Amino acid sequence: MHRKGWCVLPALVAAWVVMVSGCRPEPEGSVHILGRFEQSASDVTRVSVTLTAADQEPLTLELVKVTSEWSGALERTPADKxxxxxxxxxxxxxxxxxxxxxxxxxxxxxxxxxxxxxxRPFVSQP
Incomplete structure (x- = not known):
């Protein structure tokens, strides 16, 4: 004789652990970045952007040149920041x-x- 009720017990325990631990998915959003130059920049071969926020590791993205602009996107970026x-x-x-x-x-x-x-043109400081 096999009890069917015992098959549900592991799932209930797992659900309870998630509820008690407060595990919630981190809020996310997406960012589309557009880099434009103040003046002609034909000498540029690479553009990168770094996102920084409090309590988070920096995120870096290499932008892609499309005609005269550079662009890129970061999907599933931590939000509410x-x-x-x-x-x-x-x-x-x-x-x-x-x-x-x-x-x-x-x-x-x-x-x-x-x-x-x-x-804008970068001028290094001494």
């Missing part, structure tokens, strides 16, 4: 030539936002 976007444009020799920044950009949960950043 304010981010700083730091963008850098590099020449073929790896030298940083352009930089741009956008601060306090809020990503709401379940939303897709677009961030446009203007890159």
């Amino acid at each position: 304010a981010y700083t976007f730091t963008t850098e444009g590099f020449g073929a020799d790896g030298t940083k030539r352009y930089a741009g920044k956008a601060t306090d950009i809020y990503l709401p949960s379940g939303e897709a936002i677009q961030v446009a950043i203007t890159l």
Whole structure:
């Protein structure tokens, strides 16, 4: 004789553990990034953007050139946070030539936002 009720017990225990532990999926959103140059930037071969927020590891994305603009997207990005976007444009020799920044950009949960950043010539400070 086999009891069918015992087959449900492991599933109930697992559900209870999840409820008690407070495991909830982290809120997510997506970010579409557009990098534009203040002036002609034919010497740029690579553009990267780094997202930083409190209590989170930085996220870095290499943008892709489409006509005269550089773009990229980060899907499933932790949401309900304010981010700083730091963008850098590099020449073929790896030298940083352009930089741009956008601060306090809020990503709401379940939303897709677009961030446009203007890159200006980078002047290194002594």
